[in-house]
Amino acid sequence: MILTCAVIIICTVIICAAFHCRKRANWDGLKHQNRILLKQMDNLAYRHSKLEQKLTDLKAHNFKQSEQLTTLKMQKAVMFGIDEYQDRAILSAIYPDNYAVVYPALALAGEAGEVANKVKKYVRGDFILDDDRRDAIGKEIGGVLWYCAALARDLNLNLSDIARQNLRVLEDRKQRGVIQGDGDER
Numbered sequence: 001m002i003l004t005c006a007v008i009i010i011c012t013v014i015i016c017a018a019f020h021c022r023k024r025a026n027w028d029g030l031k032h033q034n035r036i037l038l039k040q041m042d043n044l045a046y047r048h049s050k051l052e053q054k055l056t057d058l059k060a061h062n063f064k065q066s067e068q069l070t071t072l073k074m075q076k077a078v079m080f081g082i083d084e085y086q087d088r089a090i091l092s093a094i095y096p097d098n099y100a101v102v103y104p105a106l107a108l109a110g111e112a113g114e115v116a117n118k119v120k121k122y123v124r125g126d127f128i129l130d131d132d133r134r135d136a137i138g139k140e141i142g143g144v145l146w147y148c149a150a151l152a153r154d155l156n157l158n159l160s161d162i163a164r165q166n167l168r169v170l171e172d173r174k175q176r177g178v179i180q181g182d183g184d185e186r
């Protein structure tokens with residue numbers, strides 16, 4: 001009887017120990033899996049933040065490209081407008097062919113003088129720059145523009161090419177920090 005009880009107790013202890021070991025093994029396995037999952041989550045969070053950064057950079061890049069595209073479209077529209085203006089403006093040119101180049105060059109200086117004269121009167125205090133005065137100066141600027149178109153035509157030049165080259169020169173000078181200063185070739 002005692003032997004039977006002892007056997008039963010020993011078996012029970014062994015079974016309990018085995019059960020405990022298995023439970024402990026399962027727990028350790030779960031803890032290990034948990035650590036792996038946490039590490040994977042950290043990796044995913046890191047990759048997510050990297051992707052977010054890339055997305056932000058791409059959006060900034062796209063915005064910049066969109067801005068550049070808009071600027072190019074505007075420049076193209078302006079260039080077309082300038083050439084169209086030149087084509088239509090010179091239809092009203094009536095000076096003799098033997099005065100080509102010379103006539104518009106002299107008249108250009110005259111129109112520029114008229115602009116300067118009106119601005120001089122404003123500086124002297126003869127009037128304030130209200131809408132009428134601005135329009136009047138604008139008309140003189142139109143005269144300057146007309147003779148620019150005519151002079152360029154006489155030299156077989158398009159205003160758009162002149163404007164484009166002028167912008168290139170100015171942008172180059174700006175990049176090199178020589179906007180201010182003297183000399184055409186600086």
Ligand SMILES: [Mg+2]
Pocket residue numbers: 111114139140143
């Ligand atoms: Mg005039």
